[in-house]
Amino acid sequence: MQTPAELDTFLQQWSADPNGCRKVFLQFQSRIQAHSDITMDFVARPGLTYSLRAARLGQDRPVFxxxxxIDExxxxxxxxxxGDMITDPEEYGDLVPEGLMGEDGYCFDQDENDPDLAEYIGKRLDEAYSNAAG
Incomplete structure (x- = not known):
């Protein structure tokens, strides 16, 4: 799995990391890239967001x-x-009706390097990856 060049450039330029979110992002990216059947896209919207979008080969939806x-x-x-690809037993996620490419989704906000929350979200990554197979 090769990282999109734009993502590499973005990560090199993301040097200030007072809340540790760059480190968490890299952990999540590594967890995604541990799978060989993944495609990744990177969409930069400076001043708004920088989005890493991952999909499993053969899945029906554009991402898992x-x-x-968030560029603040x-x-x-x-x-x-x-929403139907993960569980949220601790109810940490925010329901976003029709907010993920027109479908209901759950979003988890990580605004600091909280290892427990990062592990919780990491388990959702694994769950979504597994359920992306259909």
Whole structure:
């Protein structure tokens, strides 16, 4: 799995990380890239978001996760999944009706390097990846 060049450039330029979200982003990216059957796109909208969009080969939907870096000071993460592809037993996610490419989704906000929350979201990544197979 190769990282999109624009994403590499963005990560190199994201040097200030007072809340540790760059580190968490890299952990999530690594977790996604651990799978060999993934495609990734990166959509930069400076001043708004920088979005990593990952899909599993052969899945019916365009993504199984949409991970936005919200371009504020400091930057923070919003990690979103289709509502029917994950569970949220601790109810940490925010329901976003029709908010993920026209479908209901759940978004999890990570605005600091909270290892427990990062692990919780990481489990949602694994769950969404598994359910993306159909």
């Amino acid at each position: 996760v949409l991970m936005d870096v 000071d400091p930057r923070w993460l919003s990690v979103c999944f289709y």
